[in-house]
Amino acid sequence: MNDSYLNFVNSPFGARLARSFGLPKPEVLRRYRADEPEFGGLVAIGAGREPHLLDPLADLVASIGVTSVAHESAGLWMPLAHRHGLMTGRFEPADSGSPARLAALIFDASGIEDSSQLGPLHAFFHDTLRSLGQCGRIVVLGRPPEGCASPRQWTAQRALEGLTRSLGKEARRGITANLVYVEQGAEHRVEATLRFFLSPRSAYVSGQVVRIAASGSDIATDGNSPVPPFDWKQPLAGRRAVVTGAARGIGASIANVLAAEGAHVIGIDIPSARDALEATMRQLNGTSLAFDIAAPEAPAQIAAALDDQGVDIVVHNAGITKDKTIAKMTGAIWQSVIDINLSAQERIDDALLAAGILRDGGRIIGVSSISGIAGNLGQTNYATSKAGVIGRVQSMAPLLRARGITINAVAPGFIETQMTARMPLTIREAGRRMNSLAQGGLPVDVAQTIAWLAHPGSAGISGQVVRVCGQSLIGA
């Protein structure tokens, strides 16, 4: 649970030592705190030809209350910002006087239709990247390639992935880089997602590609408005959220974050963890349900317990690992991991959906893993179950669209937990450092990502997998 190297190299003496010996110096990541402003500082805006997203960007800049500066590639920004009543200025390169420390770089690439038009991306990041401060944010905006009218446009939009991921690897200093593809007609749905990627809430999410679709319904399940303005402080007020495996660790962190955003949390965990579950739920005025989710009767029991008031958010966090090479793995160990991590999730969802307990406009979030994406030595059972979770969200998303229900997965990388604390030192250090942020994530990083997907403003995001891995090298 304690990255002592990170702490050491960020102490005055350790920093000096690291500098002398050329050791890597992971940044202490800035994370969200309710008692600190979430947004601040200067945001530089860049754009390619005919950008389509400057209007929603101006709304966002106004909403989060930051000051923008326009790079020369975004000539349209200044007049537009003025129309929106925003203070704005021109970006001045760092070498002309004292460098402006930027908090974020946002590039609107939505109008790029050909690979020959990618030059402004270079110009913008060439000019601005050095001025981006510690734990800064890079967001590139484009159009979903698969929805583009021509192969040339599809190709140019798809190229943005290579750029964004390279920027994430170059930037260091706690900076994240993410790519958001906004479908035509989904412009009104960008704010929740851009807020997340610009916020310290996304401290450990980098190198990700997210699509915001125009399809699906903006149904709200309660008094909240289905489209902005949301209550950004308590976006989940009035919503009921089920979290499995909520007694401890990542599950408890998810429960805490959802409760902090206003949800009433119903925590589920196995009967043997009842005391810890009740202690966790008591702190956040939640409800405890001590059920073994893998038991045959569990889906009906959970449905019965929720039937009265229904539920808006279901987070399938409960999971186990039982690592062995397959030659040494018994059938029972294989089966229990598949059953708890995957099949139980299917059975519970199906029971809640069949009985109409999960309300229209609801959210389902499964916890996958980078092992489920890339496979892992000694985890044939775990990786199979976590790859299945990805199949689950991909397969259910189209079926739930008409009801305004979204279903997505998060895929954690190396997260500092009791489990990772027990790993052998060298494996633990490799897992921790082999990512663009050179450190492990915290349970709260997973929880914040889930809270973003659970947000009423995330209606355009479904069937997707978001890694919470600091842009881990471990891939597919």
Add this chain to the structure above:
Amino acid sequence: MNDSYLNFVNSPFGARLARSFGLPKPEVLRRYRADEPEFGGLVAIGAGREPHLLDPLADLVASIGVTSVAHESAGLWMPLAHRHGLMTGRFEPADSGSPARLAALIFDASGIEDSSQLGPLHAFFHDTLRSLGQCGRIVVLGRPPEGCASPRQWTAQRALEGLTRSLGKEARRGITANLVYVEQGAEHRVEATLRFFLSPRSAYVSGQVVRIAASGSDIATDGNSPVPPFDWKQPLAGRRAVVTGAARGIGASIANVLAAEGAHVIGIDIPSARDALEATMRQLNGTSLAFDIAAPEAPAQIAAALDDQGVDIVVHNAGITKDKTIAKMTGAIWQSVIDINLSAQERIDDALLAAGILRDGGRIIGVSSISGIAGNLGQTNYATSKAGVIGRVQSMAPLLRARGITINAVAPGFIETQMTARMPLTIREAGRRMNSLAQGGLPVDVAQTIAWLAHPGSAGISGQVVRVCGQSLIGA
């Protein structure tokens, strides 16, 4: 070009030393040689419930002339194999007497419809993996998840990715593991792909997922049969193949392999490489075209040179790297990499397609890179261009389907070339060892993968990206 560590630990003294010190011992990979049998040894067959692909598998086993043994999960195999006139037996676990050394493990998971039915996969690989010999092959067969009738089936099929990739990481000893999703109705198209994955030709391809579609046309451009039996020794006989960047390195290797399979190769390279290009082409009775593909007039020149006889296969191999962090990268360097690696490819394809020079049933193969998938430090330009190549094949595939033309990309990982030989030692060693085979690939590994995609039997594969990376950790 020379992995001296690999050579050393495979010498008698080096192997002893590696054993004493617990050093990693990468396997010397078995590669295809025209003077050695391509297939041999025992193949173990396993299956889940209601397997749909045993008939084409029996055809394959007969065609490549190997002996099969049936695992107890594949009860249907023995009678079916007998009907196909095959010698076959039962798989005996290694611990009951002297272990049979298996050459390949093939599991037909196509009938699995629910996550609760995944158990036979565990049983099969649990029992057989230890009996698989050096440079053995693992192939898992399934149905494309996105085409499954129910979410449960989709989920279970998608779960196979996590299993296959974990097996690739566990197996070591030069063993590869790949997953082939066969669409219903595409059963007649499996042979070319299964031959590739079972052959030493795929020595450095592991952890990959390939889909074989039933759609698209099996049009042949010449006297070859559009469906099996193909001439497996000279599958490209009578075909004309253009290879850009063919003078040296990977391009020359591609030209050699395509020529060895019977194609007439037209090599293109820049005028300054004319001598090397002509020397390479002379050896394989090919044709040299000294053009700068990035020149504005190049598409028309290439089209004119090919107009007479047309072309069947286009391999876009030419590419450059000009690495710099983006803050230090000039606009000219950015632009030249995007233009040569991506835009030129678009212009040439479009010219060949507009003039009808690329014939029906043709093949286009672009060379991408794992940098284009995962991004890379110092390669914003290169990664952008190589991500664009992926967009190119994804966007063009549906448009070319009716003409029977396929378009795919290969994404090399660390390949031993003059370029990688010039890398600093630590970066080179990290790139070489950070994959399941603990070594770099050779140019011929890329070339063989391209030859498989160019094969007349690969009609069902289009719009896909196949990594040639030894299951590199470097992912997305």
